Structures are given as structure tokens and as C-alpha cells.
Amino acid sequence: MSAGQTREAGEIFGPRMTLFADVLSVGVCTTLVSLPVVTLPAALSTACAVLRGTREDRPATAGRYVAELRRRLRAGDLVAGVLSTAGLLLVLADLALAGAGLPGAPLFAAVAACIAAYAAVVGLRACARPESLTDWRAAVRAAARDAVRDVEGSGLVLLAVAAAALCAWMLLPLAFLVPGPLAMALTAIDVRLPSHSDTARKKAA
Numbered sequence: 330m331s332a333g334q335t336r337e338a339g340e341i342f343g344p345r346m347t348l349f350a351d352v353l354s355v356g357v358c359t360t361l362v363s364l365p366v367v368t369l370p371a372a373l374s375t376a377c378a379v380l381r382g383t384r385e386d387r388p389a390t391a392g393r394y395v396a397e398l399r400r401r402l403r404a405g406d407l408v409a410g411v412l413s414t415a416g417l418l419l420v421l422a423d424l425a426l427a428g429a430g431l432p433g434a435p436l437f438a439a440v441a442a443c444i445a446a447y448a449a450v451v452g453l454r455a456c457a458r459p460e461s462l463t464d465w466r467a468a469v470r471a472a473a474r475d476a477v478r479d480v481e482g483s484g485l486v487l488l489a490v491a492a493a494a495l496c497a498w499m500l501l502p503l504a505f506l507v508p509g510p511l512a513m514a515l516t517a518i519d520v521r522l523p524s525h526s527d528t529a530r531k532k533a534a
Contacts, residue, residue, distance in 0.1 A: 351389040355379055356509020358394045363508070367410030370452070371402065374461040374468075376512035381459070381520065401462050409465045413452060420445040449490065450476045450483045457515040475522075482518045489514035 355376050362372035375398045383389050420441060427438035454472035455461055461468035476483045493511045497504035 348383065348389065351383075352380065352509040352513050353506050354391045354509070355389055355394055355512065356506045358391050359508035359512065360505045362398065365410075366414055367407055370409040370413055370456060370461075370465070371398070371406035373453075373456040373508065373512055373515075374406075375401065376508060377457045377516045377519075378459065378462055380513050380516045384520065405465050416448060420448075446487065447476065450486050453486050453490070453515055454483070454519065457512075457519040475519075479522065482521070485518050486515065489518075 359372045359376045362375075363369040375394060379389050379394050379397055382393075387393070423441040424438060427434045427441065431437070451469060451472045454475055455465065455468040458468040458471055460471060489511055493507040496507050
């Protein structure tokens, strides 16, 4: 049920509440699929694809999430997961070295944080791209361009991540749900660009 539909006769909750529940169920699925860590990019990309489908009145259910995930799993998804995990570990190692009191540590930490933020924005925007379902390289290239051209959208991505992290920190059980709202935010940021919206509709058709 899309957010633009009116409430039908006998329906207890409105379509927006239904969509909210669907987003949370997708979030739980994303969390479970992400537990091996290397499956995180594929899990988040699938969540974005499922939520993007609500614009064409396709259901955003756990069943559709599982069906989409089965249809798209490939070696490239695992490679993307391994590279993402390696990048995260490298950033953590750099920040640990900076915190050890090395000469020039403050500048090094600032540069490392900026690089990590840019990489995170590119990675998350790539997950929201329709290309990530079939070609991660194309998705990353497009996301890298968007991160520079659409600075406002990149800022919104960082705010979405910060909000998700804050919710998980305030109440740990929310960590199992926040991937859903995060995926919804990433998808909304992507489809708000007219060219992206038209491309997604052509692919769906």
C-alpha cells in the first residue's frame, strides 16, 4: 500500500501507519541479513530497492524483501561487503593510531575522519542506487558523483546516519529496527533528484 492511497472501508490504520510498519519489518530483515557483516551492503541495497517500490504501489513486506534478496545475491555482493568491512577496519585502525599520541595526530585524525565520512556517504548512496542490484561498480561511480554534485543530499545522508546511531545508542533494541528508517531516508534522498526518479521508473517498467 502506498503512502498516497486513502484509507479503505474497514481499514483500522491509515496507509502511512501501514508504510511505517512495513519500514520497520524491512529494518528487522535488514538487520538479520547483515549479521555476517559482509552481507551488509546487499542487505541495505535490497531494503532500499523494496522501499523504492512503494512508489509504484508494490508492497514493502518482509516476504518481498526475502524474494528480492534471493534474486540478487551474487559474488559481487560479497566482494562489496568484504571491501566495506576492510575499509571500516582501516579507518578504526587509523583513528586508534591517531589516539596513541603520534606526532601530528590531531591533523591526521581530522583528515581520516573526513575521508571516512566521504567514503560512508558514497557507500550509503550507492546502496540506494538501483544499479546496486546488478552492478556495484556503476552504483559506486554514480554515488561518488552525487556525493560531490548534491552536497545537500550528502549532508542529509550524514544526518540520517547520526539519527540512526543516536536512536540505537539511546535504546539498544532499536538497533534492530533503525536499518529500515535509514534505508527509507537513503531512498528518499536518492529519488528526490528528478533524473534518478526517471531512471528508477524506467528500470521498474
